[in-house]
Amino acid sequence: MTIIQAINLSKRVQAGDGPLTILDNVNLALNGGEAVAVIGPSGSGKSTLLSLLAGLDEPTEGEIHLLDQPLHQLDEDGRAAVRATQVGFVFQSFQLLPGLTALENVMLPLELTAQPDARSRAEQQLQQVGLSARQRHLPSQLSGGEQQRVALARAFVTRPRVLFADEPTGNLDRATGDAVVALMFDMRAEHECALVLVTHDQRLADRCDRVLTMQEGALS
């Protein structure tokens, strides 16, 4: 079953010296449970593609269907509603809320959808990433690897159908990065969750079912 389908996707922005094409006529389809890696040099448009597929941004042209929802036809709040229940994120810079504890950060997506058992589910999820002891710590009191594991717990706690990860190891040393990636693939397998992984690390890409290469805004 296809859960993501991008048709003739283009993104152009108004840069300082005229229009700039970041994505050019990209087509892509992803099946449920499938893992796809997008690799390519820095500045080739990987993050832009990810933001469009996940509904964080709007394409200039083209269609995106995410879990039968035509994202290109929805407004920001419509896309937010899709994200809230179906999608998980892991970012290069972790993006935990600095004011909230590890547990509260994990609870956040559940609370946004007003789930009654937010706390116990979040506790369970934290336990799964091995951070039960750090529940009440603030992000600033955690190391980079620990922060990214909290981010993983937060991403999976809603049982998403697809996980978007943008350079999840970019801010981590190699050993820590490997551990985080191993955890991510384990959890993905357990949740039968599709994955769109943006990276420039070939080793990481090789763990996916399919590898796509991005070159100056075009997929090959």
Next chain:
Amino acid sequence: MSAQPLAVSIALAWRQLQREFRLPEYLVLLFALVLSVAAVTSVGFFANRVERAMSAQAATLLAADAVVSSPQEITDDLSDLAVANSLTTTTVTEFPSVVLNEAGDTALVSVKSVGDQYPLRGEVRLSDVLYAPDYAATAVPGKGEVWIDPRLAGSLELSVGDPLALGELEVTVAAFISFEPDRAGDVFQMAPRLIMTDNDLIDSGLLGDGSRARYRLLVAGEDNAVDRFEQQVTDLDDANLRYQNVEQGRPAVRSALTNVRRFLGLAAAVAVLLSGAAVALAARQIAERDMDTSAVMRAMGASSKTVVRMVMLRLAVIAMIAAVIGSIIGFLAQFVLSALLARWFVTELPPPTFYPLIGGLSCAVLALAGFCFPAITKAVDAPVVRVLRRDLPVARPSVKLVIASGLAAMMALLWWLTQDFVLGAMLIAGTLAVTALLWLLSRGLIALGNRSKSPFLRRALEGIRRRPNSVSVQVAAYSVGLLALLLLAIVRSDVLDNWQQQIPEDAPNFFMVNVQPQEVDPVRSFLEERGVSGSTLYPMIRGRLQSINDTPIGEGGYEDEQARRMSERDFNLSFLATPRSDNKVVAGEWWPEDTTESLFSVEEEFAEETGIALGDTLHFKIADKTVSGVVSNLREVEWESFAVNFFVVGTPAALQAQPASFISSLYVAQDESGFVRDIVRNFPGVTVLEIGSMIERVTGILGRAALAVQYVFGFTLIAGVLVLIAAVLASRRERFHETAILRTLGASRKYLARSMSREFLMIGFLSGFIASSIAVLVAWGVVEYVMKLEYEFNLVLWITGIVAGIGGIWVAGYLISRPVLSQSPVSVIRSQS
């Protein structure tokens, strides 16, 4: 696909607030709001109490809630109308008469015949022996009894129990009047009072045809009943009836207090304005934080509505907390204000109502809305893609928008505080101008310091050079607060002192008024006998300016409200043959001593304000006649001398024939104690007023008022400190970075501490120096050019200002920036990522 339920936003907002409240930006925001609320409510509570006291007092000034007066007897219809409205009523009839004592001496009295219920508000106070302690009257005088003014007792040598002939009646003096609530008319003209009962009125036979009596109906009751009655009286449309309620009772006192309230309001407003700056600075930092937070929340699927709600809820909670804490502080602070201004009030101030709390809450909400809103709503709109690309340029709210919306909120607040739009606009313009000036000055001084070759100065300025804008904001904000305080300290000490010292030792200390023409010679010889010399008795004639040339008054339009009122009511004229040595003719020429022409000499400023020019013909209505004359010269008058002076002086030919009384100012040595009593005994119609105690009272009141305003300006200084803190906080992140780099380059903690300390010392000095110097300059200008006195440079104050500048800024700046030093370089670098 709908937004998250409200409960979600509330729960999330609440948790976020709990966590973030410890952050210094939030504390600054909260403190700044608390401060504005405290400033506004302290003045609000105080004004509220004063207003309540005034309306209570004003009621006693009428002896009723409202009075209808008429030259004809009050009809039964009218009193029935009042009774029909469930109002209590009583009547008062006033007329002049003459009384005789046993020895056959006579005296003119102003009789007041009162109904049984008199007074409806307030009380009459009596004494049985002259100047003995008084007590409140429990009823009106009985049949055949009267209460009399002590002045009458002096002139007719009366004591309690003595008989007195009043019209066809023989009455007994039952008590002396020491206080009468509704003493109407002006003190200068009044004959001694005699109060009798209405039950004797007919028998006395005093109310004949040409009796010149004035009849009053006094009413009291519920506010809305009184209002209804007023409407009904107005509907009668009877030209003879004049309705007067409590508000119209005492315009002079009311306007004086309104002015004080306005000044206090202004002082509070400056504090609010400055806190607004602190709010804006803090909001900017909070917004920056919110940009990241809301992007993450939206990526997690929060709807924009939820995010906006969270922001609004947070702001609402902050506004509430600030309103509550601020109001409590404001309530406590108003006690100090009341104590400072207690001397103004004869009675105790009543407790305040809760009405000022509305002002406090709206102040917090308005300041938040005005200064925070643009920044924070913009933060909510930050693109969600920011979670992927942090470097994405973010749309900051334009500084212009923040300033515009902040100013709009401030205008609304100021209008509420001062109830005067122009004044509010002027204050904002003034504060902005002063702040801009201070900012420019500090930039200039920093630039100057940069040029200096002194290594000490250069090193002290090293930190300042790196962030000249932030430093200038700090200096400007703190200096405004300091400047306001210093200026008031100067007004209080230097200016008032200067003025008081300027009054010569032998300045007149008594005014003598209402001397009748036939008494002029006896008074003169009495004064000579008592060794009181050098005083002239000036004739005084009451008249009303009817027209200038052929333009009737009221048609020309006056620039000055005061001038208009001046010419619309009776004022005092005099006549003089030879020029006075203390009046200087500045235009035209004084008339020959024996002139037979009808000419006027007009005081310069009065002429300017009323639009009278040399050569104009003035028409005055005096008694029933019209007196006309040409303006032949303009005079300059030194009003400060306490000598008797007149706006308009005529030639004897013009005014000699008109009914006049005489007036004089005199200096009586302090040890001449029996002076007043002897004057009253010898000349019962003459009124003597002591100026000395009046001057003391005036300077005392001015000093207290200045102190009260200064006290409210204390809030301004604190607000200045808050802006300073907010500015230092804003530069702290940058400082973290800087310190980390310097530390990794090997700078010792001690070295960094010393250079930071030096930086704040320098900023403090700048700000103190600027504020102190401007304050001293202003004081010099006011004393030399406005008051035309000699200014003595106040070195102590100047130095105090500088020390206060250094102390305040160093303590605040250093304490806030210290944590930067105690971080290890590693953690500094980590918190950057």
